Amino acid sequence: MNQMARAALAEAYGTFLLTVIGPGTIIAVTFLDGSVTSAGLGFIGLAHGVALLLAVYTIGRLTGAHINPAVTIAHWATRRIETRKVAPYILGQLAGATIAGFVQLALWTSNNNRVLVQAAQSTFLGDTVPSTQFGVGAVLLAEIIGTAILVLTVFGATDKAADPNRAGVTIGFSLAAIVWMFGPISGASLNPARTWGPTIASAVFSLTPLGNLWIYIVGPVLGGLLGAFLYDAFR
Numbered sequence: 001m002n003q004m005a006r007a008a009l010a011e012a013y014g015t016f017l018l019t020v021i022g023p024g025t026i027i028a029v030t031f032l033d034g035s036v037t038s039a040g041l042g043f044i045g046l047a048h049g050v051a052l053l054l055a056v057y058t059i060g061r062l063t064g065a066h067i068n069p070a071v072t073i074a075h076w077a078t079r080r081i082e083t084r085k086v087a088p089y090i091l092g093q094l095a096g097a098t099i100a101g102f103v104q105l106a107l108w109t110s111n112n113n114r115v116l117v118q119a120a121q122s123t124f125l126g127d128t129v130p131s132t133q134f135g136v137g138a139v140l141l142a143e144i145i146g147t148a149i150l151v152l153t154v155f156g157a158t159d160k161a162a163d164p165n166r167a168g169v170t171i172g173f174s175l176a177a178i179v180w181m182f183g184p185i186s187g188a189s190l191n192p193a194r195t196w197g198p199t200i201a202s203a204v205f206s207l208t209p210l211g212n213l214w215i216y217i218v219g220p221v222l223g224g225l226l227g228a229f230l231y232d233a234f235r
Helices: 003-033 038-063 069-077 083-109 114-122 136-157 164-186 192-204 208-212 215-234
Strands: none
Touching: 003 038, 003 083, 003 114, 003 192, 038 164, 069 083, 069 136, 069 192, 069 215, 083 114, 083 192, 136 164, 136 215, 164 215, 192 208, 192 215
16 A cells, blocks of 8 residues: 555544544434533534544644645645645545444444434434524634634644644644534534535435535635635744
């Protein structure tokens, strides 16, 4: 296996980890509580943060642990990675997220238990869904701002002048905080791959999330570019 294939596989694993633990916690909270409460939101944010922390410390030295097409595009736009790495990274991320989505589908529907299936179906397998109380513009803005903050944090935490031992904790807690803030508005995806996996797998139940997928592609990519260029301007 060549170096590029290994990098793509590492990105696939990291994104799989995030998309299993994050959305999986949404399904679990809904199953246990009947709906996502404020306490549930706290667990969901923490789960996403811990999953990202684990990924950073697991594959960070191999690929930088992007596990997010928006982060990869931001690195490319600011010339932090070579163009030849962009497609393998993103394809790996989408593959890992897709596998995670179908793993969730298998876990929650294999026993054909009505309560379990209802939890999976009502959350679209932990997908990010726009709140009906906010307009599309507000949801898109939440994704842009949230991803900009995340990418700014990633760039700062992984800067050559920063302590590499603290990168995972810093980035993980930033994701948790962003989910706590923007989760009730947009679901706080900040990551096209993280939304892609549950959207594809939950098509077994409904095609509704496909109609919102563009928000979770456009918003994070624009936000990632904004955060990247802002960081370079600050430097």
